[in-house]
Amino acid sequence: MSEQQVVAQAAVVDGAGGLEPGAVPAGGKEFVGRSPGQLAWLRLRRDRVGLASGGALLFFVLLAVAAPLVERLYGKGPLERFPERLDRNGFPLGYAGVDAEHWLGIQPNLGRDVFIQLVYGLRTSLLVAFTAALLTIGLGILVGVVAGYLGGRVDAVLTWFVDLTMAFPFFIFCFAFIPVAVNQFYGVRDAEATWFRPMLLIAIFVLFNWTYTARLVRGQVLSLREREFVDAARAAGAGLGHILFRQLLPNLWAPILVTFSLNVPALITAEAALSFLGIGILEPTPDLGRLISDSVDFIREVPTFTIVGGTTLFLLVLSFNLFGDALRDALDPKSTR
């Protein structure tokens, strides 16, 4: 977004519209200068869907962060069992086991409380997705900026890597890779450390995901590097690192932020899918995907269990996606959807 555009948009936001930069409106009101960040915030605040999804998002994140506190207040742990609440066949008593004590019911067979499992499952999901998205963006920015700015042979090699990674069948490769990696580190009999699977998933997600950011950043840098401010910096004797990360990068934060916010829900879905298939997060770490996978075994008898777990995942992804869209609209008012 260039300087002129920013000023022009400031005028529009003020409701004065179409003013020359620096001009004083006829009403005598002082022209207020606003930074691109302030403008985006103004636009976001007017977007009702954006606000609602942002609120939902905040709720999920707070719930996940404060999971131990929620556990203390709620009085039940994620692994605690309540066998007295199950009937002889392992099905929860009453309507899916819902009552004042267990807000969302009891898990069949294992007899765990569903609500606290969801809270801790959110924690796992968000932890994996956020970490992976941050690393993805970091790697993507690094590769994209370097490839775009240096061009030539470096660019050709990096672009080939990007194309290669994109042609990899992600899910199928996960099947091939995860069991082999686990086997490599732990053998067939040893028990895995609980941190190992999340780390492995994060590593795989980063490995396959960085290409999109890299592509985006590369394209932007290609057009930015010919601009005057880059020439000026170079003429002033700035080093390569300064030009790349102090001059070019600040111009890219808007698309990067949008990519990040749309990357997180995609990663949440992928993590849930892998755990659903039994090669993601394992017992005893609570996880949304595995909870749904467990629930499908009892779908005939306790359908609400599946619906509760699935709906949580759906709402989480939905609020991220809606917020990402709102963010895009706020940061780039020219975009249409």
Place this chain on the structure above:
Amino acid sequence: MLRFFVRKLLLAVSTLFAVSVLTFGLFFAVPNNPAELMCGNGKVCSPERLEMIERRMGLDVPVPQQYGSFMKGIFAGRTIGEGDAARECLRPCLGFSFRNDEPVSRIVGRTLPVTLSLVAGAAVVWLLIGVSVGMISALRRGTVFDRLAVGFSLVGASMPILLFGPLLLIVFVYETGWLSYPRYVPITENPLAWASAMILPWLALGFLNSASYARLSRAQMLETLTEDFVRTARAKGLPKATVYGRHALRAAITPIVTIAGLDLGTYLGGTVITETIFGFTGLGKASLNAAINLDMPVVMATVLLAAVFIVAANVVVDALYAVIDPRVRLG
């Protein structure tokens, strides 16, 4: 034009080569030698028996040589092992399963049609629903229909199949009993039973995908409608149906073809979640089972096949581009 395709093909071949080398490398990254895995635990497995199995599976030669003969086997067939342990493996030879010695090509032949039927039907659903909803809402912009369609595409794009698939099962199978739990029947055996088994997975995969297609085709159509050639066509008196259905549609549909081609390529490699939810053994499910059992020949074959589908879809999409949109000049 020619140069463009040669470059694309070279890229495709180099990608496939890299995928095959990587998966072959994984195969040997398994610390338990596959022969040991097959041989059983310490008591049963004598050194002689281990050596015999290694010879039988052709694992006693250097790794690059094994890679070479593996690739040769795909195109020309090969003999695995030597002497009395030799087995003939016909083209396209993908080896034998470690678990039950079944030829991998037969496993693929059994599971690929399941995935193929699933994806083909789902693609019809998502293209029909997605593109028509997107087009209509673009033409009736701002109406109730448009708003509902936009809402549908927003919500649908976030709906995980982990919820939608089980929901369909709950509603149509367990609560109302309108359909029975799906069981795959080959189309050659009984087309009607095939379709009725496939209808829920088609709906699940197709409906979810149609959301993003509706969104994309709406945006494309809106953009196309503002173009000069649409106004010209209207101004010279062509009926609306011709202008929107022929002129505008053709221009708007190009990116949809791209995405559809790439999606098809990806899904043909396996729709493992849909297959798992509805209890089919397609390519994805077979691959997952094989991976959990460390049955590496099957894993390798499915990864390679999935990569072939993706790469082929890329090439086909590039070619289709030029056919659909005459403005595209490849070069």
